[in-house]
Amino acid sequence: EDQVTQSPEALRLQEGESSSLNCSYTVSGLRGLFWYRQDPGKGPEFLFTLYSAGEEKEKERLKATLTKKESFLHITAPKPEDSATYLCAVQGAGGFKTIFGAGTRLFVKA
Amino acid sequence: DVKVTQSSRYLVKRTGEKVFLECVQDMDHENMFWYRQDPGLGLRLIYFSYDVKMKEKGDIPEGYSVSREKKERFSLILESASTNQTSMYLCASKATGQANTGELFFGEGSRLTVL
Numbered sequence: 054e055d056q057v058t059q060s061p062e063a064l065r066l067q068e069g070e071s072s073s074l075n076c077s078y079t080v081s082g083l084r085g086l087f088w089y090r091q092d093p094g095k096g097p098e099f100l101f102t103l104y105s106a107g108e109e110k111e112k113e114r115l116k117a118t119l120t121k122k123e124s125f126l127h128i129t130a131p132k133p134e135d136s137a138t139y140l141c142a143v144q145g146a147g148g149f150k151t152i153f154g155a156g157t158r159l160f161v162k163a
Numbered sequence: 164d165v166k167v168t169q170s171s172r173y174l175v176k177r178t179g180e181k182v183f184l185e186c187v188q189d190m191d192h193e194n195m196f197w198y199r200q201d202p203g204l205g206l207r208l209i210y211f212s213y214d215v216k217m218k219e220k221g222d223i224p225e226g227y228s229v230s231r232e233k234k235e236r237f238s239l240i241l242e243s244a245s246t247n248q249t250s251m252y253l254c255a256s257k258a259t260g261q262a263n264t265g266e267l268f269f270g271e272g273s274r275l276t277v278l
Contacts, residue, residue, distance in 0.1 A: 057205075085265040096167075096253055096269030097206075140205070144265050149194070149213065150221070151267060155205035 082146030186254030
């Protein structure tokens, strides 16, 4: 069964304090691993898609990496506006379903 | 600006009422999805549709039904609402074929409270 586990559940950082969020996954035939950002009371917003181990993608202070078993979302010198819930998701060989993790709530204090 | 619009942001219903949640997308996407989101459980797929009048059960379809009469509109129906259906409901759409990057486009969500 396809599964996604994210850690930690919550992460509190000071502004400028870099860190990483983890996403461990089990999937039959990975077609894509996705990162989304979700602000309180809103729907998730797409950040990245990673397709194969070794791939990396960057956007501003965020960098996503992928191995055969996990993905990391690295946050460099975060700012308070980076505070949000970050969701990891995978799509397997079946194609239609996207399986989500429970998310990591990030709090960045000024 | 591409958009998925959910008609109701907040609803309060009583146990046993019939509830309709409407979702419209303007991207001409074939695939549409309904998820519910609960603290600690993440997003769980209720139903999805890959074409007009087509529907498939997701992981938690019990107590729900759906309707897709037009390509742009996907409705979620709670025939008889129960308190354990209190949740945030998220609609999403996705392209197919060459335009399919796997990215889901989400609406703002509908927060349903069943008393």
